[in-house]
Amino acid sequence: MNRGLLIVISGPSGVGKGTVIGMLMKNDKNVGYSVSSTTRLPREGEIDGVHYDFITAKQFKSDIENDRMLEYTVYCDNYYGTNADKVERLRAEGKDVILEIETQGAANIKRKCPDAVTVFIAPPTFDDLKKRLSGRGTEPPQVIEKRVRKAREELEKSDMYEYVVINDDAVRAADDLCAIIRAERIKKNNKFIF
Amino acid sequence: MNRGLLIVISGPSGVGKGTVIGMLMKNDKNVGYSVSSTTRLPREGEIDGVHYDFITAKQFKSDIENDRMLEYTVYCDNYYGTNADKVERLRAEGKDVILEIETQGAANIKRKCPDAVTVFIAPPTFDDLKKRLSGRGTEPPQVIEKRVRKAREELEKSDMYEYVVINDDAVRAADDLCAIIRAERIKKNNKFIF
Numbered sequence: 001m002n003r004g005l006l007i008v009i010s011g012p013s014g015v016g017k018g019t020v021i022g023m024l025m026k027n028d029k030n031v032g033y034s035v036s037s038t039t040r041l042p043r044e045g046e047i048d049g050v051h052y053d054f055i056t057a058k059q060f061k062s063d064i065e066n067d068r069m070l071e072y073t074v075y076c077d078n079y080y081g082t083n084a085d086k087v088e089r090l091r092a093e094g095k096d097v098i099l100e101i102e103t104q105g106a107a108n109i110k111r112k113c114p115d116a117v118t119v120f121i122a123p124p125t126f127d128d129l130k131k132r133l134s135g136r137g138t139e140p141p142q143v144i145e146k147r148v149r150k151a152r153e154e155l156e157k158s159d160m161y162e163y164v165v166i167n168d169d170a171v172r173a174a175d176d177l178c179a180i181i182r183a184e185r186i187k188k189n190n191k192f193i194f
Numbered sequence: 195m196n197r198g199l200l201i202v203i204s205g206p207s208g209v210g211k212g213t214v215i216g217m218l219m220k221n222d223k224n225v226g227y228s229v230s231s232t233t234r235l236p237r238e239g240e241i242d243g244v245h246y247d248f249i250t251a252k253q254f255k256s257d258i259e260n261d262r263m264l265e266y267t268v269y270c271d272n273y274y275g276t277n278a279d280k281v282e283r284l285r286a287e288g289k290d291v292i293l294e295i296e297t298q299g300a301a302n303i304k305r306k307c308p309d310a311v312t313v314f315i316a317p318p319t320f321d322d323l324k325k326r327l328s329g330r331g332t333e334p335p336q337v338i339e340k341r342v343r344k345a346r347e348e349l350e351k352s353d354m355y356e357y358v359v360i361n362d363d364a365v366r367a368a369d370d371l372c373a374i375i376r377a378e379r380i381k382k383n384n385k386f387i388f
Contacts, residue, residue, distance in 0.1 A: 155386055164386055183374045191352070
């Protein structure tokens, strides 16, 4: 069996990554989603192994020391990261693994796994994204400004990705993603053997 | 407008390249086929500009000297080659250009056009191809042996291609080719611009 692909997907908040990935996974049953690990406590309704793998800070730090985290970040005193063994297990089963990760983490993963396929999901225009981030106008302007600034920072990194998928239409963007994965499988797996 | 892709397709005789390319071009109207130039005389029914561009030996040699041939070969005292200007004109119009070429010519093109996408169409197994090359058993064994030897030589070069498409089913192989072209367009054309 062929080892699965590792597909790293980034894109600014509000661009619709979740919708596009959801459609992809509905169309392509060989694609699996790797759940992140975190040290924060589960919120109401969150299920261990579904929303996150909830692990202790001790476990997380030991995973970092043993180089078992493909990438990690600290946010509000909690660790968030991607466990290398979990990803590897899925790939060894032939599953293509999708990781949804911000640009800094994606760069770290690409360094550790040079065969990762990197895809950035971008809005058709920056104005379009700004509109989406403004939401229903119920948030204070500072919150929206902060979101827009962060989105701009993410978008500035888009040229380090192998593929940029423009999400002007989620169905078309999901089809783009399907084609990318199909092409990358062919590139990686097909060899002629006598 | 985005400049079109240059797609170089190789594969042994009998593998079904023509069928797969025909299906692709029916599905994807942005793909154009670049007709080769030759110095041989048209056979009955052959149309200038459709089957070949029939040009004089003088013109062909001048094109070679002026580096206007992306690749060329001599067969039975006749020249066969790919005119660079014609390919470039189509690409400038945004058309993706397909060239069907044997492995030596493909290597030359890749050297001159590093952005060319190279695809090798392979049979599911060598035995399968051998069967197809034997045809209806009407040819003398030496002719078949020569074909099989040539096919083996071509197949040995398949690992220098970016993509190997296995033609066990022409519809699936054409879909593979469509996905490759779609992915390569995304890779080449999509950039996020503020």
